[in-house]
Amino acid sequence: MKRRDFLALSTAALAGTQAVSAPAPLSKRDRMLRWLAGETQQNYTPAAFFLHFGEAYKTGPAAAQKHLEFFRRTDMDFVKIQFEQLYSPAGFIRKPSDWAKIKPGKLDFYEPLLVTVRELIKAEKKNSMIVMTLYSPFMCAGHLATTPMLIQHLEENPDAVAKGIEIVTDRQMLFVRACIEEGIDGFYMSTQGSEAKRFSRPEIFAKYIRPYDLVAMTEVAKRCPLSIVHVCDFVMPYANYDATKDYPGHVINCNVRLTDRAVTPQEITKLFNRPFMGGMDRHGVIATGTPAEVETEIKRVIANSPRQTILGADCTVEADTNWDRLRHAIDVAHNSAA
Numbered sequence: 001m002k003r004r005d006f007l008a009l010s011t012a013a014l015a016g017t018q019a020v021s022a023p024a025p026l027s028k029r030d031r032m033l034r035w036l037a038g039e040t041q042q043n044y045t046p047a048a049f050f051l052h053f054g055e056a057y058k059t060g061p062a063a064a065q066k067h068l069e070f071f072r073r074t075d076m077d078f079v080k081i082q083f084e085q086l087y088s089p090a091g092f093i094r095k096p097s098d099w100a101k102i103k104p105g106k107l108d109f110y111e112p113l114l115v116t117v118r119e120l121i122k123a124e125k126k127n128s129m130i131v132m133t134l135y136s137p138f139m140c141a142g143h144l145a146t147t148p149m150l151i152q153h154l155e156e157n158p159d160a161v162a163k164g165i166e167i168v169t170d171r172q173m174l175f176v177r178a179c180i181e182e183g184i185d186g187f188y189m190s191t192q193g194s195e196a197k198r199f200s201r202p203e204i205f206a207k208y209i210r211p212y213d214l215v216a217m218t219e220v221a222k223r224c225p226l227s228i229v230h231v232c233d234f235v236m237p238y239a240n241y242d243a244t245k246d247y248p249g250h251v252i253n254c255n256v257r258l259t260d261r262a263v264t265p266q267e268i269t270k271l272f273n274r275p276f277m278g279g280m281d282r283h284g285v286i287a288t289g290t291p292a293e294v295e296t297e298i299k300r301v302i303a304n305s306p307r308q309t310i311l312g313a314d315c316t317v318e319a320d321t322n323w324d325r326l327r328h329a330i331d332v333a334h335n336s337a338a
Contacts (some may be wrong), residue, residue: 037310064119099164105171
């Protein structure tokens with residue numbers, strides 16, 4: 001055999017060996033599982049943003065396809081399904097004692113959204129983690145009447161209203177357990193009620209809202225690898241996060257702005273004793289800034305955050321937000337590290 005032929009064969013063999021031995025790229029699923037275990041990547045920060053889709057994409061296969069399209073277009077690090085199966089108003093609720101008359105729920109009610117869950121699990125679970133949005137029983141109870149009426153009744157006779165919130169909690173757990181059985185990886189669990197000035201007495205939240213929040217949160221934290229507690233300030237801001245700091249979950253997502261001061265991601269991580277997700281004001285540069293301004297803000301947020309952080313917004317961004325804008329933000333995070 002001629003020398004040049006031998007060298008060519010040797011080079012080809014070496015290249016083949018290197019190709020075989022080279023590690024396969026991490027899937028999004030594996031990357032997030034490692035992140036949850038505390039293994040962060042150099043110059044890479046996970047990121048995710050969420051928005052609501054149009055009326056045609058609330059539930060069923062159409063919703064699954066739209067979620068998948070958004071996920072792939074933005075390159076976010078996990079799939080987050082919006083909860084769009086809202087309860088119909090119970091017209092008979094007029095006074096606190098009426099809350100006890102709410103009918104127990106049936107799993108059939110959630111079937112359109114469970115179709116979405118199944119479709120997404122089938123399409124993407126092998127590659128990515130998938131979480132389901134879960135509004136608190138208090139928030140769902142507001143759908144059955146109105147939130148102002150719910151607040152008024154809790155102020156007047158919280159013991160009576162609690163009977164209804166308990167029924168709502170039981171309804172919710174049918175959905176939670178069904179999602180887990182289908183193979184969901186976790187939940188993005190939203191809580192309200194402990195905001196500044198929401199109630200005249202803080203004990204209303206502590207005694208009549210918090211215990212029902214904890215039912216799903218406790219089970220999810222035990223049975224799922226990724227549970228995100230979202231302290232939602234959509235209605236009004238918080239004076240502090242003391243009432244929810246021990247809520248069970250793997251990640252905390254909340255606003256860094258309180259009623260009278262700002263808190264840092266490091267402070268939030270320390271208070272909740274878990275990794276932080278957020279840092280971006282949903283109404284700030286992520287919504288209106290130039291690409292350069294978005295990049296500058298993201299790098300600032302990440303540089304001032306603990307290493308184990310997920311970049312995101314403090315709540316859902318506006319539905320008309322350009323997807324390419326979010327893709328750019330996520331690309332910046334994927335090439336940045338604290």
